[in-house]
Amino acid sequence: MLPVQQFTNHVLQQQLFEASDHVLLAVSGGKDSVLMAQLFKQAGFNFSIAHCNFNLRADESQRDELFVKMLAEEMQVPFHLVHFDTKGFSQTHKISTQMAARQLRYDWFEELRQAYGYARIAVAHHQNDAIETVLLNLVRGTGISGMHGILPKRGHIIRPLLFLSRQEIDQLVDEHHLAYVEDSSNLSSKYARNKIRLEVVPHLREINPNLEETFAENITRFAETEELLQQVVTQNRKQLLKEEGTGVSLLIKEVLNLKPQKLLVFELLKTFHFTSAVVDEILASLHKQSGTSFYSNSHQLIIDREKLLISPLNQSCDEIFYLHGEGEVSMGFGQHMKLKFAEREAFKGEKNIAHVDADLLIFPLVIRYRQDGDKFMPLGMKSLKKLSNFFVDEKVPLPQKAKVPLLINGNGEMIWVAGLRQDERYKVGATTKKVAIFELSN
Structure with missing residues (x-):
């Protein structure tokens, strides 16, 4: 039988x-x-x-x-x-x-x-x-x-x-x-x-x-051991990997504290398809200069000061978007920008919101991503500054620089480096009669 x-x-x-x-x-x-x-x-x-x-x-x-x-x-x-x-x-x-x-x-x-x-x-x-x-x-x-x-x-x-x-x-x-x-x-x-x-x-x-x-x-023992390992990895992933733009970041000091280091880092990065050999190179390069890059078939990892920054490959956007007036526009990387008008509104100091003198706007407004030679006058300054130098001063992570939306007036001047700093020339002043409120969201 x-x-x-x-x-x-x-x-x-x-x-x-x-x-x-x-x-x-x-x-x-x-x-x-x-x-x-x-x-x-x-x-x-x-x-x-x-x-x-x-x-x-x-x-x-x-x-x-x-x-x-x-x-x-x-x-x-x-x-x-x-x-x-x-x-x-x-x-x-x-x-x-x-x-x-x-x-x-x-x-x-x-x-x-x-x-x-x-x-x-x-x-x-x-x-x-x-x-x-x-x-x-x-x-x-x-x-x-x-x-x-x-x-x-x-x-x-x-x-x-x-x-x-x-x-x-x-x-x-x-x-x-x-x-x-x-x-x-x-x-x-x-x-x-x-x-x-x-x-x-x-x-x-x-x-x-x-x-x-x-x-x-x-x-059976190996399967149970893997199950236990994955519980530890899941816990570490929740605690150590922080969302940053369209990718994630991992503090180098946290990597140095992991034990066993290579095993846990490999398991953390396996989600992003980094091989064991590349993980070895990453661990050997933790103290190298900022900007050192490593690649899997789907992601890029950059050593950026005190962090490891991991972002998807082929994440760039050359497309141009337009705002013709009050309303909302969807852009690259899952971002949205909304415009509304108000007579006066208290400035709240939120980085994702910009208050602009509406009478200075020339429609349609352009929303695009960075280009070589971009300059603007950061709020509080009296002279133009290269956008690339501004990003360095603000310690904007390398993978994120190409993903920061730029709001451009109809005359070609930059109104707002969205989410970071607006332009001094378009701030709300004592003579402002109408306020344009721009809000960036993901």
Whole structure:
């Protein structure tokens, strides 16, 4: 008898899905996925079957497709089939055939899940797959997340066979005379995972005959350790990362106080896709001159005096916006500027609000971002000052300089460096009859 009770207990303990859910099973036709389908069938769960033909093994691929289609018909469940030009996709995207197949199948599974309302996508990974993944991660280099290998559930993907080893699956398939098809590529040591399966794991089992049980216990400990680490990282992220414009800042003195420093800084910056090697460079450069920059594929980190400033790449705006009168305009970086008029209003000294003599305005007013050579007369001064020098004096972080809106009068003069300082020439004076009130908001 198949271990249906053990299977349903595993589903319940790991909270993989609800008994009433409709689950999509990824079935290749091999022992693992066939056994998974049989367990779902005997447990009485609601499921459909999906099969990918990667067109990599000629007649063997067609054989697998026909076998899985017949299995679905025999079980009387819905069947989904797709054909991929895997080699073409691999060449176009300059990735390995294995990576291409992985991306193609998981993208398709997710399309099916959304189109048909499947609650989960079940794949037939078992304990030995988890062992191979941990070993592969260790060889290639990994953090704590790579040490737990394959998790029972991640997003909509579930792995209901992780309670079984490779040997147990072989035994069950043989004992119950379950039909299956063999993928000949699994016997080739050309692929790194196969090399570990065929040449490394057997030697490890000689050292420890209970290898699967030992790894299962270790993987559980590693997963719990990662969970504990993420609690610490989440707490640090809330306390240490401060919103600054469209990015965040992190005080260098706080970085120096972190222990263990490299691990926690890596976890904090992982959200912004900085690699371990770049984190090493950042930590070695904490006391370098202001302006030193580091990059991930999505963010820039700048050492700016006492802070690390992190902002998204490609955040610039050359667009020009116009104010034709009272009202509000939306600008770049999620910013808004509002204009209203009043007879007189008390000056509150708020940086995001400017009070201007309305009679000096020449419409339409222009709102833009900095350009080379920009000058204005800061409030309280009697001469023009370069905007670049003003930013330096005000210690405006480097990533923010390109994101400060500038309010320009119709005659080309700057009225307000929004959020920082307005121009002396447009201030409200004793002879002002009407006040223009500008407000900047995000």
